[in-house]
Amino acid sequence: MMPEMPRDRPPNGRFGAHRRHTMPAGRVLGVMLVCLLVWTLLYAPTLKRASEAQPFGTRRMVSLWVLRPLAGISDVFQLTKVTDAAARALGRDPGGAPGGQAPDDLPTIDPNVSVSPAPDEPVTRSTPMRRPTSDNELRIVVVGDSLAAGLGVYLEREFRPSLSRISKQGRISTGLSRLDYFDWFSAMGQIERDFRPDLVIVMIGDNDNQGLTSPGGQVVTPIGSFEWTQGYRDRVDTFTRTAIDGGSHVVWVGLPIVSEKDRWPVMQRQNDIFRQVIRTTPNAVYVDTWDRFAAADGDYTPFYRHEGQVELIRATDGLHFNPRGYQLVAQAVAQAVVDEFELTPRALNG
Amino acid sequence: MLFPTVDFAIFFCLVFLGHWLLNPRPVPWKLFMIAASYVFYAWWNVHFVWLLAGVSAIAQVSAIVVARHDDERRRRWAMGIGVAATLAPLAYFKYYGFFSLNLTRAMESAGIHAGLPLVNLILPVGLSFFSFMAVSYVVDVYRRQFEVAGWLDVFLYLSLFPHLVAGPIVRPDELIPQLGVRRDPRHLDVAGAGYLIFGGLFKKVVISSYLATAIVDPVFADPTRVSAIEAIVGVWAYAIVIYSDFSGYTDIAIGVAKLLGFQFPVNFDRPYSARSLRDFWRRWHITLSRWLRDYLYFPLGGSRKGPRRTYVNIMITMVLGGLWHGAAWPMVIWGAYHGAGQCVGAWRRSHTKTTGAGSVPTPGRIWLERAATFNLVCLGWVFFRADTVGTAFALLRQVVTGWGTAGSGLVSPLVLFVIALMLALQFAPHEPAEILQDRISALRPWVMGVGFATALFVIATLGPQGVAPFIYFQF
Numbered sequence A: 001m002m003p004e005m006p007r008d009r010p011p012n013g014r015f016g017a018h019r020r021h022t023m024p025a026g027r028v029l030g031v032m033l034v035c036l037l038v039w040t041l042l043y044a045p046t047l048k049r050a051s052e053a054q055p056f057g058t059r060r061m062v063s064l065w066v067l068r069p070l071a072g073i074s075d076v077f078q079l080t081k082v083t084d085a086a087a088r089a090l091g092r093d094p095g096g097a098p099g100g101q102a103p104d105d106l107p108t109i110d111p112n113v114s115v116s117p118a119p120d121e122p123v124t125r126s127t128p129m130r131r132p133t134s135d136n137e138l139r140i141v142v143v144g145d146s147l148a149a150g151l152g153v154y155l156e157r158e159f160r161p162s163l164s165r166i167s168k169q170g171r172i173s174t175g176l177s178r179l180d181y182f183d184w185f186s187a188m189g190q191i192e193r194d195f196r197p198d199l200v201i202v203m204i205g206d207n208d209n210q211g212l213t214s215p216g217g218q219v220v221t222p223i224g225s226f227e228w229t230q231g232y233r234d235r236v237d238t239f240t241r242t243a244i245d246g247g248s249h250v251v252w253v254g255l256p257i258v259s260e261k262d263r264w265p266v267m268q269r270q271n272d273i274f275r276q277v278i279r280t281t282p283n284a285v286y287v288d289t290w291d292r293f294a295a296a297d298g299d300y301t302p303f304y305r306h307e308g309q310v311e312l313i314r315a316t317d318g319l320h321f322n323p324r325g326y327q328l329v330a331q332a333v334a335q336a337v338v339d340e341f342e343l344t345p346r347a348l349n350g
Numbered sequence B: 001m002l003f004p005t006v007d008f009a010i011f012f013c014l015v016f017l018g019h020w021l022l023n024p025r026p027v028p029w030k031l032f033m034i035a036a037s038y039v040f041y042a043w044w045n046v047h048f049v050w051l052l053a054g055v056s057a058i059a060q061v062s063a064i065v066v067a068r069h070d071d072e073r074r075r076r077w078a079m080g081i082g083v084a085a086t087l088a089p090l091a092y093f094k095y096y097g098f099f100s101l102n103l104t105r106a107m108e109s110a111g112i113h114a115g116l117p118l119v120n121l122i123l124p125v126g127l128s129f130f131s132f133m134a135v136s137y138v139v140d141v142y143r144r145q146f147e148v149a150g151w152l153d154v155f156l157y158l159s160l161f162p163h164l165v166a167g168p169i170v171r172p173d174e175l176i177p178q179l180g181v182r183r184d185p186r187h188l189d190v191a192g193a194g195y196l197i198f199g200g201l202f203k204k205v206v207i208s209s210y211l212a213t214a215i216v217d218p219v220f221a222d223p224t225r226v227s228a229i230e231a232i233v234g235v236w237a238y239a240i241v242i243y244s245d246f247s248g249y250t251d252i253a254i255g256v257a258k259l260l261g262f263q264f265p266v267n268f269d270r271p272y273s274a275r276s277l278r279d280f281w282r283r284w285h286i287t288l289s290r291w292l293r294d295y296l297y298f299p300l301g302g303s304r305k306g307p308r309r310t311y312v313n314i315m316i317t318m319v320l321g322g323l324w325h326g327a328a329w330p331m332v333i334w335g336a337y338h339g340a341g342q343c344v345g346a347w348r349r350s351h352t353k354t355t356g357a358g359s360v361p362t363p364g365r366i367w368l369e370r371a372a373t374f375n376l377v378c379l380g381w382v383f384f385r386a387d388t389v390g391t392a393f394a395l396l397r398q399v400v401t402g403w404g405t406a407g408s409g410l411v412s413p414l415v416l417f418v419i420a421l422m423l424a425l426q427f428a429p430h431e432p433a434e435i436l437q438d439r440i441s442a443l444r445p446w447v448m449g450v451g452f453a454t455a456l457f458v459i460a461t462l463g464p465q466g467v468a469p470f471i472y473f474q475f
Helices: A025-052 A058-076 A080-089 A146-158 A184-195 A226-244 A261-279 A323-341 B006-022 B026-042 B046-068 B072-109 B127-142 B151-159 B172-179 B190-221 B228-259 B277-281 B286-300 B307-325 B329-355 B363-385 B389-404 B413-425 B431-441 B445-462
Strands: A138-144 A164-170 A199-203 A219-221 A249-253 A284-287 A303-306 A309-312
Touching (some): A025 A080, A146 A164, A146 A249, A146 B190, A164 A184, A199 A226, A261 A284, A303 A323, B127 B172, B228 B389, B277 B329, B307 B329
């Protein structure tokens, strides 16, 4: 038999003796369950939507099995109205896709700035990028997944602040496969309408090694099929065209080499698709990050050797970059914009 | 497993039930809690469970060997080897990559190609915390301050899930005795625990996340784009972000432990009300500060070997404290900065003692000291938060030269209000919080449950989508 621990008694203070009521463990469990139940009922529709967007598997199946009836109860008692009203009060869309938040709110273009209208017809030939001024800065948007979110931070340092305005729209865990999780086509359309970017920098695809779904969540093309390659190419093409036909130039940053070799075949196929689409699209350029950051023997390395110096450039997950790595990618992007789109080097820092 | 997730809520309900059902039976209870804690740890990476078990086994074997010897020399050797073996995984996972890379760079710039193997390893979460706790155990047994505990007790002491991944760094004499007594299931302070858990969640999910996205991230992303005012407010905001993040986590950990009948030590005591850097370190991450004091500063000689040696010992302790937070040059600078600040403080104290000056400080002087200390701490945070030393200096340069910069509209009334509110709370009395907890404790269980759900609703509504990992997880 173990001795018993003395009880924790709150001290008495100058506001008088404290009267702290305690509770037996059984009742505490009751409190926790009531709390969980009420909270789950309040958030069941949101949780259900998030579960539907999870990768297909046991976890998703179990979550939905639990949440569907709870969401039904929530609907019957109209609890959703409470959470929806709270979300609207904070300026959020309660029915929005569960995809992660972008680092920046999407800016709208200043009405005093003169912007050339979007082309009436599809763009068929390349044109140089306009010369930015301090009154009419270069509008740049960075879109994509977590790699784009990281890249956005370091791209900001490459472009001169007085001549550029950068909006970081990278959203973690998103891609072009799962439109039910986040619909990048709608988002790109809105970016073109509201921000009218001169330059769109894309780094996406790391989360796309799964079946292609419709915005409603149906799998339209399973991963590994011949149709997947064609379907993915169509999505890359549509996405790029949305930007180009909106009047933007596009830099598509390829997927970097990763430590997990099992992922190489799909990622290299994706990079081939990106390269092929960009090659046939005007005002678009592809920036390679696979060979650029691979070891001399073509294998993965977290280090970068250049002019006798060795630097650590990758994060420990074997996928993302560390700050120095993102800086190198950002420099490559900025150089490509100057070389391929004839942007004045004055727009860059340093 | 992160605390503010549905996964943890379900996990904790199950563990809570098992914990109290098995409470009267010590051995099954300990086995259950160890298993639960290892599941909690395996949620991140199942392979590192072996590391946790290995460090626990090394610590226990070392303590047994130390305790077996009466000869002081042998005891010291056994303790030294035990501590080195306990810290070896930490040294490898956290520091080998940093030192090998910097050594290779230095040698290659001197034209020497040594061919050191370079690695970039994943740091197992919580390794810095449970390794330090393991060292405490071995050293306390060596110092005869603590008897060798049972195997199950040591494994549970090091793995108990509320403190496992980000502290507090609980000492053996604070936790192991609690594992040997039966906790009273009839009198749980659920109001106190709930206050800590939901208060901690609010600090992390609402305050920390808001200030981080509203001003801190943009300011540190590219300091050249912000004005001097934005740079200054951004650094103040970061002081609140890191405090809310880490103290929020600690509050949740202490609250969760409280529901299981455990008492954890306090880890934060209004750090921004400190009047000196020494005072700050007595209030900030208290369990780490006292660990560094008891297991590093004192063994180095503390202040017993004259002023010069005291300054050297302070610098060693603080630089290593900086390195504990991360194997990177900005952390070394941060540690050295605090070390230098404490040396200046030590010199001032000895000077004041000699001259007898500054006997009774006026209220004005006290507030001046607090303001100066807060801003000195903020200056250190610049290096702590910046991704590179260059970014830190770019931000400091902007503070000096950025008064003509137009800025990006980052300083909003809400940002200033949140910073001011959190700073004001550093000086608020404890009593109102105690009274609030008393009132909560008088509620009926179902009302309390609905009230806690409402608190969760408010937190979830005001917070962003998803939850960023706690800053201190990376250490």
